[in-house]
Amino acid sequence: MPVDTINGIARTIFKGSKAYKTWVGVLSLFAALGIGLYYIQATQGLIATNMRDQVSWGWYIANFTFLVGVAAAAVVLVIPYYIYKYKPIGDIVLIGECMAVAAVSMCLMFILLDMGSPERFWHLIPGLGIFNFPQSILTWDVVVLNGYLALNLFLVVYALSKIYQGQEYKTKFIWPFIVLSIPAAISIHTVTAFLYLGLPARPFWNAAVLAPRFIASAFCSGPAFMLLIFQIVRKNTKLNIKDEALFKVGELITWAMAFNLFFLIAEIFKERYSATAHLAPMNYLFYGLHGHDHLVPWIWTAVIFNSIAFLILLMPSLRKNFTTLNIACVLIFIGVYIEKGIGLVFPGFAPDTLGEIYDYMPNSLELVISLAVWAIGLLIFTVFAKVTIAIKTGEIGHAGAASHEH
């Protein structure tokens, strides 16, 4: 890489408006705080968290699960742009891929955080350690997550380097990779769902509808997050993002939410109408069980938020109004975040396999450390997106001819 390229990129990263600097500063602060607390967890062990044998996965894995969905959602942009040649999305598809990179990085951080012996991570490296492939679904997850990360990094970096040099890039060359990225996106979330649903010991997860539900909720939460970010990007940079592109994404979210709610109803019906002993975790979540009801307000919040958002999105006039669209996006983001975290991971463990109910909620250490991972993820995204935008708008490099092509 020539020196002026590096200089250009460095300048883009370190220079910026006051708001940009404050944003980066605040994120770095949170990151530092979390790293400090992680030191406590690393020395004392996971006993520093609220997780225990009864609920052996908690907030970290919940965040991981949610973020896999966000990562997978980049495909919501890739499909209409590359496959259906829907041009307006071309302005944002690269940023969507940046977001996928950031989200997968956060997933990997959350996994590492949740490991009891993270220094032994090399046991998971094929060849060096022992990789229980294909038997353990966790190894599949490692493969697809890293594969997806590499694929997205490659696609963005390739596109950017071409635009940077002012050349038109050949979709022909990257076409196989683009096509591959579609099943890869679906697979990261499907495999994550399989982690849960392959466990007969946990009846709450042991339902085939879990995988489609994961995909449906991912395709609403990820794009909802993107819609909000795109508007911020549009306000603060020279990147021209067209309204129709955003509305298209809004339409896709509507469909995804329709499926998400439908699958939820299907699942609730199956459990409640058949009313077997399997019903316990679902009752625990929605109504409380033997007086344990601390998840109840959360899940109903999620259900109500998702339903309101769906109603908003159903009406074209509201969907095409940025105020109401943004409200819907925020509701969906919060709704799905609760549903995938508190509403999926925790009740899977309550009652536990011997019938004990341990009411898990993350403690402040878990919350701050998780916040730090989010901060680091947002930092990755901010920096990555800033460089991308600078190249696309021709602030650095020779965007000229190619920029409108992409």
Added chain:
Amino acid sequence: MSEDTKEKNNSLITRRKLLAGLAAGAAALALPVKNADAYVVEEYLRQHFKRLTPEELKGILKKTEEELSFKYGKQINVKATPPMDNVLYGYALDLSRCVGCRRCVYGCVNENNLSRNPQIQWIKVLEFEKENPKWQILEESNRYYEPEQVPEKGKFYVPVQCQQCKNPPCVKVCPVQATWQEPDGIVVVDYNWCIGCRFCMAACPYGARNFNWGKPYVPNEEINPNMHYLGNRPQYKGVVGKCTFCIQRSREGRYTACVEACPVGARKFGNLLDPKSEIRYILENLKVFRLKEELDTNPKFFYFFSMGMPVKS
């Protein structure tokens, strides 16, 4: 105090400190510093148990013995006794005799050097109401009963530990094969290979796996020096442990600690392949059942009632 006496006191203190230091140093010499450093690196890079050559294993056992003997201040033996031929261990528990005293729980804790703080127990005893028609729903049980005297009237007790499934979901899901089934049916964990992902805990239908959330602690005077590498040696922070049918005892032809601890003889243990064993007699002549049979984990842990069913149904 004059300057003089102060100095004298100071030197006294330092001399005493020095002596204590020397004693500790001498003990430390038994474990040469160079070796100890090498040990940390060696331990970090140590291969999976099943990939160790016999020489490597011998070296590791010796080092582990040295390290543990030093740490606990007494001679400790760590073996890796292999499985015996033609042995498949099975367990049976007589629910009509169990009084819920939990001697087995503490017998197990002592035998297997389980952490006292934070407390880890491999055996859990569930208390049920006899009158409750839904007793097979585990949620109706109580794991933390504290009566003055056991057994309580109207209650019965179901101890649960690793069921040594023939088709163990815990082994299937482990991403690094840190846990596996030995030829004699015992499911073991390599404490130096487990990465602490706890996937096996999510997969085990019997709550039989325990995670070392904190640094395990066993008082020096309570340590059981007769150890097996895959069994009752002290575990590490951040790894999973489980009942191994007292691999350190059973592979020497002895009963498990819980069998010995049970005051009412409710616990039976033996070789399923030996037609003359007590366990075979029970399987062939009594009505036995297993927990969560519908999951097809095929446990080698059987429950039975020798004196009539406790529940009206």
